[in-house]
Structures are given as structure tokens and as C-alpha cells.
Amino acid sequence: MIPELEINGFAVVENVFTSAEVEQLIAIIGQANKEKDTFRHSEDLFAIRQFLKEVPTTIPLVFTDKLNACLQQLFGEGYFPVKSIYFDKPGASNWFVSYHQDLTISVNQKADVAGYGPWTVKQQQYAVRPPLDLLEKNFTIRIHLDDTDEHNGALRVVPGSHRKGIYRPETIDWNTEKEVTCNVGKGGIMIMRPLLLHASSRTTNNRQRRVIHIEFSNQQLPAPLLWSEALS
Structure with missing residues (x-):
């Protein structure tokens, strides 16, 4: 799996969570207070930003022995x-996301630090x-709480694009690049590098798609910056 991840920029690992574990996560998320500022609710999308901080009771259910062992091995x-x-x-949902890389990180404040910029705030x-x-x-894991395929918003990716630095979507040469759809079963995870070009399509089969997206780092930021969501 390590060669696949490094060469392609992504890998799928099925059955990391049991059906019972997934249902327990869904039940806890369903009980969360949806009126907070970090919650976004529309006809096309329900999202919880700073998820692990806003719904901390999910932490032991997310970081199971099986997930921890998988991440440590990788x-x-x-x-x-x-x-x-x-x-x-x-x-x-008619919500879709066009091709992009994940180029920003969440921090505790705005500061003049060499190499960091531009800035946004939301x-x-x-x-x-x-x-x-x-x-x-850095790397990202996406925990799938539903079976996900090309009909309900599975990620579409450009394999190997994470090794090409900043890669503008408008410059993709589809004569040389290829697109892969990352189908993931309920309880499976997708692992990806932030620089991997990825997109998702509208839903066409009337099936829900629920995902927990978690980004990881092994680096500390230069003072006075701190990771805003690092768990204490």
C-alpha cells in the first residue's frame, strides 16, 4: 500500500470500521447541536467544521485500534x-466540487511569518x-459512513498529481493525465496527500454520502502560529 500511496497520492483501505462502529458514529453525530457557527446546513450539504472539537465524543470511536494501527504502519x-x-x-444534492488541491492549513491567528500566505478567514x-x-x-484520511461510488459523489482524482507541486486545474493536460474514481465502501477509508488534484460530482442515484475528513501533520508551526484544531 505504501508504494501505491506514494506513487498515486492516494490509497483505499476497506473495512477499517465495522457496520456497528459506523452506526454508532452516525448516531452521535445526529445528536449534535446544529445551531453552532461551525455547522453549515443547506439543501445540498450539511457540514461540521472543527468536527473533532465540536463533537468530541466521536474521538474514541474514530481513533480505533484498527485505524491507529493502519496509520502507524503507513x-x-x-x-x-x-x-x-x-x-x-x-x-x-446538486452540490459538486471542481478539481483543486488542498493548499491551506487552519491556524490560531494571522501573523507575518516568512513563507506563509496568502491568508483567508471564515x-x-x-x-x-x-x-x-x-x-x-501531510496526509488526509476520509472515513466513509456510506457506500460511495461515482453516482453519489466519490472523489475523482488525478493519480500522481501530488508530485507536481502547485498544479493549476486549468492547466491539466487530459492527453497525458488520467482520472480515477475512488469508490469506497461503508466503513472504509481513503488516504490521500493534500496536493493530489481531486474533485467530486453531483449525486445522481439519490443515495446519501457521509464522510469524516481528517488532516494530519507531524510538524510544529513557527511561532506565533499554532495548529488551530490540534487536540490537546
């Missing part, structure tokens, strides 16, 4: 979660583009 010691989002794409959350080598070391 990446070794020293990695910790630095950002988390829950996505719920309803069955009738819902009192600062985001900044860090140096490229930091992004190259």
Missing part, C-alpha cells in the same frame, strides 16, 4: 490530527497557505 509515529470536517451530502477561522514542503509531508 506513516510511523509523530503524526497528529490538525483539521477535521464532517460532510453529509444528501441523496438529492467564521473566525484563519487559513493560510504554508510552504510546499509542509504540505508534501
Whole structure:
């Protein structure tokens, strides 16, 4: 799996969570207070930003022995979660995301630090583009709480694009690049590098797609910056 992840920028591992574990996560998320500023609710999407902080009772259910063993085997010691989002794409959703790379990180404040910029802020959350080598070391896992395929918003990716630095979607040469759809079963995970070009389509089969997205790093930020979502 390690060669696949490094060459392609992504890998899928099925059956990391049992059906009972998935249902328990869904039940706890369903009880969360949806009126907070970090919750976004529309006809096309329900999302919880800073998910692990907003719904902390999910932490022991997310970081099971099986998941921890998988991540340690792949990446070794020293990695910790630095950002988390829950996505719920309803069955009738027309929401889609065009091709992009994940180029920003969430931090505690805005500061003049060499190599960090430009900056954005949303819902009192600062985001900044860090140096490229930091992004190259980070990774993301996506825990799938539903069977997901090309008909209900599975990610479409460009294999190997994570090894090409900043890759503008408008410059993709489809004569040389190829697109792969990352189908993942309920309870499976997708692992990906932030620089991997990825997109998702509208839902066409009226099936829900729920995903817990968690980003990891093994690096500390230069003072005075701190990871805004690092768990204490």
C-alpha cells in the first residue's frame, strides 16, 4: 500500500470500521447541536467544521485500534490530527466540487511569518497557505459512513498529481493525465496527500454520502502560529 500511496497520492483501505462502529458514529453525530457557527446546513450539504472539537465524543470511536494501527504502519509515529470536517451530502444534492488541491492549513491567528500566505478567514477561522514542503509531508484520511461510488459523489482524482507541486486545474493536460474514481465502501477509508488534484460530482442515484475528513501533520508551526484544531 505504501508504494501505491506514494506513487498515486492516494490509497483505499476497506473495512477499517465495522457496520456497528459506523452506526454508532452516525448516531452521535445526529445528536449534535446544529445551531453552532461551525455547522453549515443547506439543501445540498450539511457540514461540521472543527468536527473533532465540536463533537468530541466521536474521538474514541474514530481513533480505533484498527485505524491507529493502519496509520502507524503507513506513516510511523509523530503524526497528529490538525483539521477535521464532517460532510453529509444528501441523496438529492446538486452540490459538486471542481478539481483543486488542498493548499491551506487552519491556524490560531494571522501573523507575518516568512513563507506563509496568502491568508483567508471564515467564521473566525484563519487559513493560510504554508510552504510546499509542509504540505508534501501531510496526509488526509476520509472515513466513509456510506457506500460511495461515482453516482453519489466519490472523489475523482488525478493519480500522481501530488508530485507536481502547485498544479493549476486549468492547466491539466487530459492527453497525458488520467482520472480515477475512488469508490469506497461503508466503513472504509481513503488516504490521500493534500496536493493530489481531486474533485467530486453531483449525486445522481439519490443515495446519501457521509464522510469524516481528517488532516494530519507531524510538524510544529513557527511561532506565533499554532495548529488551530490540534487536540490537546
